[in-house]
Amino acid sequence: MWTQTQRTLLDTILDELVPPSNDGTIPGAGSLGVADFLPTADAYAPNPVEATQAVMTALGDSFVELTRPEKVAALHLIETQQPDAFATLVRLTYMGYYSRPDTRPLFGVGAHPVHPQGYPVPREDEALMDELTAPVRARGKVYRDAK
Amino acid sequence: MQNEPVDVLIIGAGASGAATAWSLLETRMRILCLEQGPHLEDKDYPSRDDGYELARYGNFSCDPNVRGLKQDYPINADDSCITPVNFNAVGGSTINFLGHWPRMKPSDFRTLSLDGVGADWPLDYDTLAPFYDMNDRNTGVSGLGGNPAYPDYAPELPPIPIGKLGQTLAKGFNAKGYHWWPSDVSILSQDHDGRHKCVNAGTCDLGCAAGAKGGTNFTYWPMLENAGVELRSECRVREILVDQLTGFATGVLYHGADGQLHEQKAELVVVACNGVGTPRLLLNSKSKAFPDGLANRNGMVGKNLMFHPLTGVTGVFGEPMLGHEGPMACSILSQEFYETDSTRDFVRGYGLHSGRSTTPMTFALGGYGIDSPIPWGAEHRETMDNVYPYLAGLTVVSEDLPEEQNCVTLDPDMTDSDGIPAPKITYRLGENTRKMLRHGEERAKEILLAAGAKKVLSKADDKVWWRAGWHQMGTCRMGDDPTTSVVNGWGRSHDVKNLFIVDGSIFPTAGAVNPTSTIQAMSLYIGDRIKTNIETLFE
Numbered sequence: 001m002w003t004q005t006q007r008t009l010l011d012t013i014l015d016e017l018v019p020p021s022n023d024g025t026i027p028g029a030g031s032l033g034v035a036d037f038l039p040t041a042d043a044y045a046p047n048p049v050e051a052t053q054a055v056m057t058a059l060g061d062s063f064v065e066l067t068r069p070e071k072v073a074a075l076h077l078i079e080t081q082q083p084d085a086f087a088t089l090v091r092l093t094y095m096g097y098y099s100r101p102d103t104r105p106l107f108g109v110g111a112h113p114v115h116p117q118g119y120p121v122p123r124e125d126e127a128l129m130d131e132l133t134a135p136v137r138a139r140g141k142v143y144r145d146a147k
Numbered sequence: 148m149q150n151e152p153v154d155v156l157i158i159g160a161g162a163s164g165a166a167t168a169w170s171l172l173e174t175r176m177r178i179l180c181l182e183q184g185p186h187l188e189d190k191d192y193p194s195r196d197d198g199y200e201l202a203r204y205g206n207f208s209c210d211p212n213v214r215g216l217k218q219d220y221p222i223n224a225d226d227s228c229i230t231p232v233n234f235n236a237v238g239g240s241t242i243n244f245l246g247h248w249p250r251m252k253p254s255d256f257r258t259l260s261l262d263g264v265g266a267d268w269p270l271d272y273d274t275l276a277p278f279y280d281m282n283d284r285n286t287g288v289s290g291l292g293g294n295p296a297y298p299d300y301a302p303e304l305p306p307i308p309i310g311k312l313g314q315t316l317a318k319g320f321n322a323k324g325y326h327w328w329p330s331d332v333s334i335l336s337q338d339h340d341g342r343h344k345c346v347n348a349g350t351c352d353l354g355c356a357a358g359a360k361g362g363t364n365f366t367y368w369p370m371l372e373n374a375g376v377e378l379r380s381e382c383r384v385r386e387i388l389v390d391q392l393t394g395f396a397t398g399v400l401y402h403g404a405d406g407q408l409h410e411q412k413a414e415l416v417v418v419a420c421n422g423v424g425t426p427r428l429l430l431n432s433k434s435k436a437f438p439d440g441l442a443n444r445n446g447m448v449g450k451n452l453m454f455h456p457l458t459g460v461t462g463v464f465g466e467p468m469l470g471h472e473g474p475m476a477c478s479i480l481s482q483e484f485y486e487t488d489s490t491r492d493f494v495r496g497y498g499l500h501s502g503r504s505t506t507p508m509t510f511a512l513g514g515y516g517i518d519s520p521i522p523w524g525a526e527h528r529e530t531m532d533n534v535y536p537y538l539a540g541l542t543v544v545s546e547d548l549p550e551e552q553n554c555v556t557l558d559p560d561m562t563d564s565d566g567i568p569a570p571k572i573t574y575r576l577g578e579n580t581r582k583m584l585r586h587g588e589e590r591a592k593e594i595l596l597a598a599g600a601k602k603v604l605s606k607a608d609d610k611v612w613w614r615a616g617w618h619q620m621g622t623c624r625m626g627d628d629p630t631t632s633v634v635n636g637w638g639r640s641h642d643v644k645n646l647f648i649v650d651g652s653i654f655p656t657a658g659a660v661n662p663t664s665t666i667q668a669m670s671l672y673i674g675d676r677i678k679t680n681i682e683t684l685f686e
Contacts, residue, residue: 026528099197
């Protein structure tokens with residue numbers, strides 16, 4: 001889908017939208033390959049490639065040469081100048097990034113599809129529930145009769 | 148194309164249509180249900196896919212305007228601060244509802260007498276209580292008995308786990324001396340009646356692939372189809388037909404799964420399309436006898452639309468809250484501020500719902516039902532790493548009051564895929580509701596801090612959640628006075644004696660609780676009244 005030059009530019013943009021963690025344990029959206037998701041995302045936004053290309057064209061190939069602060073400033077400028085295309089790219093970047101099973105565990109969420117496995121959440125035992133609800137029960141009725 | 152006539156034709160296979168069919172089973176009448184959506188198969192549930200969250204923004208969105216599937220009808224909500232959400236399939240919106248199951252309270256049925264607002268219902272809590280119980284048995288309800296916010300009743304199954312998040316917030320409510328209680332849910336806390344218990348997937352809005360949630364596709368419909376009720380899916384009713392001489396409904400015209408227009412005759416027609424779909428169908432059923440729409444001689448069809456406007460407040464805690472684990476909307480519920488208190492600047496009240504937090508993508512995109520992505524860049528990294536895992540929130544669910552200008556009409560231009568005019572929503576937030584939401588936000592902040600939140604996040608504006616139109620009520624209200632209501636005290640149209648409405652549209656007032664439990668109890672009540680009055684039903 002993307003030429004090598006486009007891919008380099010797009011990965012650089014994506015790594016600014018969702019940057020890696022400072023310690024490198026959490027990858028950014030570019031290095032994780034979210035660029036591959038964007039052309040497949042037409043179920044979630046009209047013309048995802050068009051929006052992406054609009055942002056890329058506005059930033060130009062020289063974007064990759066900028067310093068981090070310069071990149072951020074350039075992105076803010078495009079966000080103002082092309083709000084719809086930029087918003088679409090941001091939204092799809094989040095979708096592409098967080099829909100990956102390998103991303104979810106980085107935020108404490110299981111990599112697995114949630115069915116059939118789900119999560120083991122034990123039910124509170126009766127003693128704990130009694131203790132927690134005791135003050136509520138002690139107050140008594142908190143609804144109005146309607147007679 | 149004509150079909151064999153039936154005794155009872157039910158339009159809509161969701162919460163109310165299914166419960167009504169069940170109630171009428173014992174009459175041995177021939178019952179047919181037409182449903183515009185398909186039967187879902189196991190493979191259709193996105194929670195079995197690796198990228199399950201994506202479905203929330205595509206073909207399993209709660210918003211029909213986002214899904215845009217053939218069975219969906221578009222809704223023009225340009226003149227509303229809340230857009231209706233739903234699902235169209237066998238099971239209706241119980242496919243993607245969240246299973247929260249509180250009952251309405253005695254005062255909810257008497258708001259005019261008690262508080263001088265809204266309207267009194269033609270029946271009271273005590274009349275409906277046995278039908279709540281009956282419906283709970285059919286559905287499978289988990290919860291903790293002894294809730295001091297209600298007359299005594301006890302859910303059949305033990306409560307679902309409230310989890311770390313619920314336990315934490317409960318301590319905050321206790322510190323403030325406020326009511327809270329584990330949520331009643333139509334979600335199985337243990338295997339029950341041949342169905343499997345909840346696996347705490349946390350994605351109830353994507354349909355319950357486990358079958359643990361009380362969607363009528365898992366509860367009523369298997370029983371009904373086994374008992375011989377005919378269910379025709381992918382059949383969209385175009386209009387209800389009327390005998391111009393007698394004024395009785397004779398049946399419907401519908402677009403079948405074969406793409407053809409069919410006529411279906413029936414002795415009795417039951418409309419179960421909820422608070423937007425039902426007035427839409429009646430307004431589209433124009434004839435010489437009913438030029439402004441069926442059952443609409445007094446012009447009340449579509450008026451008094453009520454939602455439950457929502458806002459949310461979130462606390463950031465010192466340790467992970469694991470909010471993605473467990474039924475999505477249901478942990479604990481406070482009804483401390485539910486009843487009218489003359490010291491406040493509003494009447495009626497609201498609930499404070501502790502939903503669980505959501506999955507990473509949905510949080511990054513602004514939260515469930517909200518289109519407002521969190522910032523990109525360094526702030527994104529900071530928010531996802533150091534805020535998201537530590538969240539627990541409270542949702543303020545307010546009672547809406549009926550106002551005639553809040554309404555469903557027909558859009559002059561927009562249609563569904565069969566060319567049937569789409570509904571248009573005109574809705575603004577009442578001042579009483581605004582005051583209630585502000586009050587709720589302030590209380591929620593106090594509770595979160597009392598529960599140990601390090602900081603509280605709240606919105607900078609007073610907008611309510613956009614996709615909060617799950618609960619659609621009031622647009623064909625019930626009442627004893629034919630000049631101010633569409634149906635009588637047991638769901639029969641004042642104008643058309645063999646036409647019944649059984650869904651949330653008949654609610655005169657909204658309460659401040661999720662309505663499905665009450666919708667189904669009302670459906671069973673209406674079914675009971677039909678059976679009781681069968682000899683004189685059409686007089």
